[in-house]
Amino acid sequence: MNTNLLYILFVAILVENYVFVQFLGICPFLGVSKNLKTAMGMSIAVIFVMVLATAATWPINHYILESYHLEYLQTLVFILIIAALVQLVETFMKRYMVPLYNALGIYLPLITTNCIVLGVVLLNAQSGYNFIESMINSIGGGLGFMLAMFMFSGIRSRIDESDIPEFLSGLPITLIAAGIAALSFQGFVGIAENLFM
Amino acid sequence: MNKSKEVFFQGLIKENPIFRLVLGMCSSLAVSSTMIASLGMGISVIFVLVLSNIVISSLRKVIPDTVRIPAFITVIAGFVTIVQLLLKAYLLEINNMLGVYLPLIVVNCIILGRAEAFAAKNSIGYAALDGLGMGIGYTTALLSISFIRELFGFGSIFGIQIIPEEYTILIFTLPTGGFLVLGFLMAVWNKLATLQGKPKATLNCHACPVAGHCGEGLIRLQKSEEVQLKSETKKIDAKGDKADKPDKAEKLGEPEKLDKPKKTDEPEKLGEPEKLDKPKKTDETEKLEISNNNNEKNLRINTEKEKKQ
Numbered sequence: 001m002n003t004n005l006l007y008i009l010f011v012a013i014l015v016e017n018y019v020f021v022q023f024l025g026i027c028p029f030l031g032v033s034k035n036l037k038t039a040m041g042m043s044i045a046v047i048f049v050m051v052l053a054t055a056a057t058w059p060i061n062h063y064i065l066e067s068y069h070l071e072y073l074q075t076l077v078f079i080l081i082i083a084a085l086v087q088l089v090e091t092f093m094k095r096y097m098v099p100l101y102n103a104l105g106i107y108l109p110l111i112t113t114n115c116i117v118l119g120v121v122l123l124n125a126q127s128g129y130n131f132i133e134s135m136i137n138s139i140g141g142g143l144g145f146m147l148a149m150f151m152f153s154g155i156r157s158r159i160d161e162s163d164i165p166e167f168l169s170g171l172p173i174t175l176i177a178a179g180i181a182a183l184s185f186q187g188f189v190g191i192a193e194n195l196f197m
Numbered sequence: 198m199n200k201s202k203e204v205f206f207q208g209l210i211k212e213n214p215i216f217r218l219v220l221g222m223c224s225s226l227a228v229s230s231t232m233i234a235s236l237g238m239g240i241s242v243i244f245v246l247v248l249s250n251i252v253i254s255s256l257r258k259v260i261p262d263t264v265r266i267p268a269f270i271t272v273i274a275g276f277v278t279i280v281q282l283l284l285k286a287y288l289l290e291i292n293n294m295l296g297v298y299l300p301l302i303v304v305n306c307i308i309l310g311r312a313e314a315f316a317a318k319n320s321i322g323y324a325a326l327d328g329l330g331m332g333i334g335y336t337t338a339l340l341s342i343s344f345i346r347e348l349f350g351f352g353s354i355f356g357i358q359i360i361p362e363e364y365t366i367l368i369f370t371l372p373t374g375g376f377l378v379l380g381f382l383m384a385v386w387n388k389l390a391t392l393q394g395k396p397k398a399t400l401n402c403h404a405c406p407v408a409g410h411c412g413e414g415l416i417r418l419q420k421s422e423e424v425q426l427k428s429e430t431k432k433i434d435a436k437g438d439k440a441d442k443p444d445k446a447e448k449l450g451e452p453e454k455l456d457k458p459k460k461t462d463e464p465e466k467l468g469e470p471e472k473l474d475k476p477k478k479t480d481e482t483e484k485l486e487i488s489n490n491n492n493e494k495n496l497r498i499n500t501e502k503e504k505k506q
Contacts, residue, residue: 023227030269076275118300118301118304119301170398172387173380176377179373180373
């Protein structure tokens with residue numbers, strides 16, 4: 001049981017990294033990874049919202065949608081839950097947790113329409129995880145996102161000061177660097193099965 | 198008539214959603230490993246985009262401004278669900294290929310972005326044309342990426358084998374290939390745009406559908422990043438191709454004061470790193486005070502680098 005959870009966590013962070021392998025959350029990954037501080041704020045906000053969204057959507061999916069065979073409504077229901085949840089959390093934070101709001105508040109509205117949150121929730125539903133497994137998968141996915149953001153903000157600060165051919169500067173070189181970084185994650189394929197199974 | 202032509206064609210090239218507006222990156226990277234999947238994704242996006250644009254445009258006077266984003270999302274999610282059901286019923290293979298990226302059309306920035314930027318402000322006819330133009334622009338961009346990836350990665354086009362399998366290049370089928378191909382194609386588009394005197398494509402806040410919803414803090418964050426970006430592009434323009442480090446510093450247009458002590462500092466520092474550390478630091482802080490924000494950042498990076506050495 002425990003190895004199973006560890007396996008899910010490991011796979012979510014490294015093998016199936018949401019940014020580099022599954023291409024979810026590319027927009028914030030490219031947009032907010034310019035420096036370490038904003039990268040950290042964004043990834044903490046993403047982990048926070050992902051865990052909350054999973055906690056909110058799992059019971060609804062399991063007890064309402066699946067038991068009444070309404071799976072086709074998943075997309076619609078999940079996105080509305082996430083949007084409402086983010087709005088609620090933002091309002092709640094603004095009122096009762098001012099320091100936390102100051103740190104994360106600006107990132108929250110960005111996350112509502114972010115594919116990484118909806119993606120993780122949908123993948124949890126598709127793979128039939130139970131509640132704890134879903135939570136572990138979300139935490140792992142968030143940590144994987146954080147890892148990618150941290151790694152890439154370092155790479156970008158190096159890109160900023162290096163001499164790049166004019167036509168590649170800006171977005172193209174960022175994408176190419178991301179491609180090379182993604183290559184390193186290919187190395188984890190197949191490791192998890194041998195480690196935990 | 199003229200305007201409708203313009204509305205239709207701007208989505209194809211001038212405001213191509215992927216290469217110019219930099220929207221919908223996730224799906225364009227993920228499904229572009231084969232052309233069939235790209236075509237399926239493109240047609241699904243055209244369907245959702247045109248219909249949601251029509252519905253949103255016709256409801257634009259009914260939907261209150263404060264709840265417009267949730268209302269748009271609901272409309273879009275409804276159409277995405279229709280596409281999902283249709284694909285599951287008639288084209289199960291494509292449905293399985295697209296996997297989770299099909300429901301993720303809901304959060305594809307192109308659709309919400311067009312709803313917010315165009316459909317909510319224009320009449321039904323124009324909104325439909327805009328959706329069609331943008332959708333076709335997205336599809337052609339996706340097909341051009343997947344053409345390269347499938348041809349070199351699998352040796353085939355639309356599943357028809359052209360290059361024998363032994364001679365294919367595996368990397369194009371991997372996620373890395375998606376990033377690389379998109380990066381190089383983006384470079385080509387940027388080059389063409391700069392030849393015509395247009396700015397390069399950047400990932401920025403006005404492409405983001407929730408930009409209007411963002412707190413002030415985010416707008417500030419984006420502004421500071423934009424300023425940084427501008428100065429960076431200026432720097433690159435000034436730098437030329439072969440400029441080496443001291444050259445770069447000169448061309449950056451830093452005041453001379455900053456330049457001279459720095460140049461003399463560097464060789465000394467290399468010789469006796471520990472001794473000179475302290476005076477260097479004070480030097481550096483003085484410089485920081487004089488220089489503006491952007492140079493500050495550069496210098497900081499430089500000093501950090503030197504410390505490590």
